[in-house]
Amino acid sequence: MKDKEEIIDAVVQGVTDGKIQPWKIEALLSEEYSVNIPANYQLAALCRRRLIENLTGHKFNHIDLPDKPYLMQWQCPKDKSIWHIEARDTYTTCSYCGSSLAPFGTEPGRSLPLVANYIGGLEDYYSYAGQIKVSGDVNKTFTNLLAYGTGHGALGISVGCFRINKLGGADVRVNDWAGAARNLGYVFDSDGKREKAIAEAKEMLPALRKEMEEKYLAEFKGEIYEVDFVRRQHHGLFYLYICFHTRFKQARGHSDTSYAVGFARARLDSRFNEKGAGFVQSLVAMGFDGDLKPAPRNRRGRYASAQVRVPIPEYEKMSKTSIDSLFSYMDIDRHGVLDEQGSGLYSGMGGEIIPALYRATKVNPRPYNVSCTENFYVEVKGNDVIFGVELPNVEVGIASSREGLICPTAREALKFIGIDTAKEFAAAAAALTLTGEFNFTLLHIRGEMYASK
Numbered sequence: 001m002k003d004k005e006e007i008i009d010a011v012v013q014g015v016t017d018g019k020i021q022p023w024k025i026e027a028l029l030s031e032e033y034s035v036n037i038p039a040n041y042q043l044a045a046l047c048r049r050r051l052i053e054n055l056t057g058h059k060f061n062h063i064d065l066p067d068k069p070y071l072m073q074w075q076c077p078k079d080k081s082i083w084h085i086e087a088r089d090t091y092t093t094c095s096y097c098g099s100s101l102a103p104f105g106t107e108p109g110r111s112l113p114l115v116a117n118y119i120g121g122l123e124d125y126y127s128y129a130g131q132i133k134v135s136g137d138v139n140k141t142f143t144n145l146l147a148y149g150t151g152h153g154a155l156g157i158s159v160g161c162f163r164i165n166k167l168g169g170a171d172v173r174v175n176d177w178a179g180a181a182r183n184l185g186y187v188f189d190s191d192g193k194r195e196k197a198i199a200e201a202k203e204m205l206p207a208l209r210k211e212m213e214e215k216y217l218a219e220f221k222g223e224i225y226e227v228d229f230v231r232r233q234h235h236g237l238f239y240l241y242i243c244f245h246t247r248f249k250q251a252r253g254h255s256d257t258s259y260a261v262g263f264a265r266a267r268l269d270s271r272f273n274e275k276g277a278g279f280v281q282s283l284v285a286m287g288f289d290g291d292l293k294p295a296p297r298n299r300r301g302r303y304a305s306a307q308v309r310v311p312i313p314e315y316e317k318m319s320k321t322s323i324d325s326l327f328s329y330m331d332i333d334r335h336g337v338l339d340e341q342g343s344g345l346y347s348g349m350g351g352e353i354i355p356a357l358y359r360a361t362k363v364n365p366r367p368y369n370v371s372c373t374e375n376f377y378v379e380v381k382g383n384d385v386i387f388g389v390e391l392p393n394v395e396v397g398i399a400s401s402r403e404g405l406i407c408p409t410a411r412e413a414l415k416f417i418g419i420d421t422a423k424e425f426a427a428a429a430a431a432l433t434l435t436g437e438f439n440f441t442l443l444h445i446r447g448e449m450y451a452s453k
C-alpha cells in the first residue's frame with residue numbers, strides 16, 4: 001500500500017487532469033487504494049483540500065477537518081427509529097423514548113459521508129462544488145465552497161459548473177449599488193393637513209437628507225438617492241407614506257437606513273406640529289416598503305443576473321429531446337408560480353443554493369430569505385437558447401465590520417472562493433443558481449431526475 005502523501009498526490013493529479021471526479025474519491029480510495037471505510041472519508045477530504053489549495057494558492061487554516069468526518073447509523077431498539085449521528089457525537093439516546101440507541105447495520109457499512117464532496121467544517125459541513133467562470137460585470141473564476149447542510153445532495157452544482165464552463169462560462173450582470181429602504185407613515189384627519197405636511201417635508205428635505213447621510217450612512221459610504229411621497233386614504237383618514245431609498249456599494253445598510261429614517265421622523269413630526277400640519281399618528285411604517293415584497297421595483301439588496309447561451313441543436317442533443325419540451329417544461333412551472341403566488345418571482349433552486357453560499361460565507365448576519373428570490377427564464381434569440389436567472393435582492397455586507405462580524409472559517413471560505421467585494425458575492429450567487437437550475441432542467445427534461453426503477 002502506498003503512503004498517504006503518495007495517494008493524495010496521485011488522486012489530486014487525477015482530478016486535475018479530469019480523470020477523476022471529485023465526488024467519487026471516497027469510492028476510488030477504497031476500491032483502488034485499499035483505504036478502508038471509514039478511513040477513506042478523511043483521506044478523500046484531504047485530497048479535495050489539497051486540490052483547492054493548488055487551485056487557489058491559499059492554505060486551509062481555520063476550516064477544520066476532524067479525524068472522523070462521517071456519520072454512523074443507529075437504531076432505537078424500542079420504536080425502531082433510525083438515526084444518522086456524526087461519529088464525534090457521543091449523545092446516542094433516542095429522544096422519542098429515552099432508550100439507548102444500538103448500532104444499525106454492520107461495520108463498516110453503517111458509516112456514511114457527512115455531505116457529498118466534504119472538505120471540512122465542524123458545524124457547517126463544507127462541500128467543494130467545482131469552479132465557475134464568470135464574465136461580464138465581474139470577470140473571475142470562483143472556486144466554490146458551499147455549506148448545503150446535511151440532507152441535501154450536492155444539488156448538481158459541480159456538474160452544472162462543468163457544463164456551463166464548457167459553454168464558455170456564465171455571463172453575469174450585477175448592479176454597482178445595493179438598495180435599502182425605510183418608510184414613514186402618517187395619518188391625517190384632513191387632506192389639507194396632509195398637503196401642508198408634504199409641502200413642509202419637501203422644503204426640509206435637502207438639509208435633512210444631508211444630515212441623515214452624515215450622521216448614519218457615511219460610515220458605510222451610503223447615500224439617499226430618492227425620497228418619494230405616496231398618498232392613500234380610508235374613510236376620512238388620509239395616509240401619507242414618505243419613502244426613503246438609500247444605496248450602498250459594499251454594505252447592506254438596512255439597519256443604518258432604519259436609524260436614519262427614525263431620526264428624520266422626529267424632525268418631521270415637530271415641523272408638522274409647528275406648521276399646522278398636525279397628524280393623528282406618525283410611525284415607521286415597516287410593512288409598506290423597505291422589507292421585501294415580490295415587486296418589479298427593487299427596494300432591498302442588489303440585482304444580479306447570470307446567463308448562458310447555447311445553440312439550439314447543441315441543447316437538443318444535450319437534453320436528448322426537443323426545444324419544445326424545454327419550453328413546455330418551463331411553462332408548467334411558471335403556471336404554478338404565477339397562479340399560486342401572483343408574481344413571477346419565486347425561490348426555486350435559489351432557495352437552497354443561495355443559503356448554501358450564505359452559510360459558507362456568513363456575509364449577511366440577518367435572515368437572508370429576501371436574497372433568495374429568483375426569476376429563472378429561458379428565451380430564444382436567433383438560433384440560440386438562453387438560460388438565465390435574475391436575483392433582484394441580493395443583500396450582502398462583505399466586510400467583517402460593525403455591520404456584521406464574520407467568523408474566521410467564513411472569512412477563509414470567502415478567500416478560497418475568490419469573493420472580495422459585495423458585487424462579486426452577488427455574481428457568484430447568480431452564477432451558482434444558474435448552474436443548479438441549468439443542470440436540474442436538463443435532468444428533468446431527460447426524465448433522469450428522481451428516476452427510480
Ligand SMILES: [Zn+2]
Nearest residue numbers: 076079094097
Ligand atoms: Zn426510541
